[in-house]
Amino acid sequence: MTENESDATGSVRQGQRVRHGTGVHSNRAFPTNAYPSNLDPFVLFERFYIDPDQGFPMHPHRGFEIVSYMLDGGMEHEDSLGVTNTAEAGEAMRITAGNGIRHSEFPAGGTACTGLQLWVNLPREDKEIEPDYEDAMATELPTETVDGATVTTIVGEGSPITLRTPMAYLDVEVADADTWTWTRPDEWSGFLYGVSGSGTVAVGRESDAATLDAAEPFGEGDVLPVTDDEPVELRGDGGGDCRVVAVAGEPHGEPIRQRGPFVL
Numbered sequence: 567m568t569e570n571e572s573d574a575t576g577s578v579r580q581g582q583r584v585r586h587g588t589g590v591h592s593n594r595a596f597p598t599n600a601y602p603s604n605l606d607p608f609v610l611f612e613r614f615y616i617d618p619d620q621g622f623p624m625h626p627h628r629g630f631e632i633v634s635y636m637l638d639g640g641m642e643h644e645d646s647l648g649v650t651n652t653a654e655a656g657e658a659m660r661i662t663a664g665n666g667i668r669h670s671e672f673p674a675g676g677t678a679c680t681g682l683q684l685w686v687n688l689p690r691e692d693k694e695i696e697p698d699y700e701d702a703m704a705t706e707l708p709t710e711t712v713d714g715a716t717v718t719t720i721v722g723e724g725s726p727i728t729l730r731t732p733m734a735y736l737d738v739e740v741a742d743a744d745t746w747t748w749t750r751p752d753e754w755s756g757f758l759y760g761v762s763g764s765g766t767v768a769v770g771r772e773s774d775a776a777t778l779d780a781a782e783p784f785g786e787g788d789v790l791p792v793t794d795d796e797p798v799e800l801r802g803d804g805g806g807d808c809r810v811v812a813v814a815g816e817p818h819g820e821p822i823r824q825r826g827p828f829v830l
Contacts, residue, residue, distance in 0.1 A: 578767065578782045578790050581759070584612065589620040595759050595789040605755055605791055606817040607731050609685035609829055613759070613787070616641070616679050621672030627663035629693050629829035631686045631729050634659045634671075635720050635737070635811075637761065639679030645669035649699045653681075656704030658720050660727050664688070667697035682759075682811060684735065687829055689818045692730050702726045714744030715800075720811075733815030740765060743804040748812050749797045756814025758798065760788040765808035768799045784810075 582598035585591055594612040597603055604610070609630055624644075634641065640654045645661070646668040653659050654674075661667060673679040688695070708724035710717055719725045721735035733754075740746050750756055758767060764785035769792065784790065784800070785808075792798060792814070802808045823830040 578784055578788050581613070581787045581789055586622070588622050589617075590622065591615045593787050595757060596791070601789065601791060604687075604822040604824070605757060605793070606819070606822060607687045607733070607755075607815045608757075608813070609687050609822055609824055611682070611684050611757070611759065611813070613637075613682050613761075614680065616671070616673045618673055618676050618678055622670055624668050624670045625827060626666060626668050627661070627827045628666045630663055630688050631731070632659075632661040632663065633684045633686065633721060633727065633729070633735060634661075634681055635683075635735075636679065636681040638681075639677050640674030641679050641681060642672045642674045643669060645699060647697060647699055651701050653701065654704070656707070656718075657702060658707065658727050659701045660699070660721075660729065662688075662695065662698040662730065664692070664695040664697045682761075684813060685829070686729055686731050686733065686815065687818060687820070687822050688730055690820055693830075695730075700727060713746050715740045715746035717746075731815050731818070733813070736812045737761075737809070738800070738812055739807050739809045740800055740802045741807050742802050745799060745801045747797050747799055750792070750795070750814040751816070752795050754814045754816055755791075755793045756812065757792060758784070758788075758790040758800070759811050759813070760784055760786045761809040761811060762786050763802070763806050763808035765800055765802045767801075769794070769796045770799070784808075
């Protein structure tokens, strides 16, 4: 565990509501009062809500990568590389800020939008690389059925979205009372974030009675940080589908020094 990680891992906590200076609202998974640190290699993660008359005007970033994944509505992106793109629900964008990029984000078509945004630290040797941009349509993101769950790969095997950090980013929907097991490469850190519906989560194997006893309720806006190598069991509660995102990556083992829109 690096100096950027809290020792309060493996238990569910609620995301924290954040209001950005532009008037945009977010539900932040970390860093928050409940988890006041980064999660190497991840700088922050949040679900954003942008009203039609709000948005992020042109602003700078450097030193990390951004993955935006849309849930509802569309978001218009424009940047200093000359790229313009509108990401609709189920589509993803990746920005490599590197030695510096400017971009703006506004809801498309005069309607509100919501999505997820992940900041991934760049390793020290990549901090000064040239900025870059990549996007993917929903049809380009592989989807499969795995152990009672529908899993879409946003970042990982089969996805056109690539980053400088080895990682996986999954959109997972578990039906009713089905169970999905999340197993990560050894020594990768990660987290679950509740998108909609409800269920339970437990760190450990379902066959272990202690794991079942330790299962915790998990719903929209909840966060489960995971920094050990045990699998995570996600079970629907029988009241409908439970949708989460599961994100994990290889830690850099380097301090994360965030200064507003820059990661030094």
